[in-house]
């Protein structure tokens with residue numbers, strides 16, 4: 711099956727990332743969710759780390775509000791902050807509560823270095839750059855999970871992690887991916903021009919996207935080692 715369409719800039723950056731993108735979206739952890747072979751303790755460990763990830767990821771999207779230059783940019787970023795805090799994090803709270811891990815324990819999860827490296831890279835890219843740089847660092851996280859969710863909804867051979875798959879394959883998350891793709895196309899056009907892939911900034915934006923993709927691979931790997 712073909713991957714979902716999340717916009718022009720994303721499609722180009724994804725193609726430029728090449729093998730790391732495949733390593734990320736087809737990682738052994740992902741395949742373990744697909745066929746249900748992923749041990750539950752690895753899943754819970756990942757989910758706890760991912761909750762901490764989402765705290766800093768929401769901060770990075772809040773930085774996108776700060777870096778926005780139009781009402782439309784601010785609105786798109788603020789919508790994502792809300793989707794992360796009000797919706798996606800609820801999945802983590804719900805699954806962990808069912809496994810006997812309280813909200814307080816979840817919030818107090820000690821952060822693994824792979825997790826810290828990833829989110830602080832994204833935040834630093836945003837602090838030192840503009841919205842185009844920040845979105846290049848944010849895109850692999852948002853759209854990668856959208857792509858993984860869509861594929862697993864079609865290919866999963868087990869219902870063990872169905873709630874997780876449904877969250878990322880669902881209409882709400884897919885709409886968020888499309889909105890992020892549109893925001894990225896508009897933000898790049900506004901700051902660089904319609905022909906952004908021909909600009910001197912393009913290579914660096916692709917490198918940022920690729921680094922974030924590699925950090926996603928590291929995150930899955932961390933998930934396999936509780």
Ligand SMILES: Cc1ncc(CO)c(N)n1
Pocket residue numbers: 760763764798850851852855926929
């Ligand atoms: C590590 C990671 N990347 C992306 C997403 C999707 O928001 C997530 N929840 N966690």
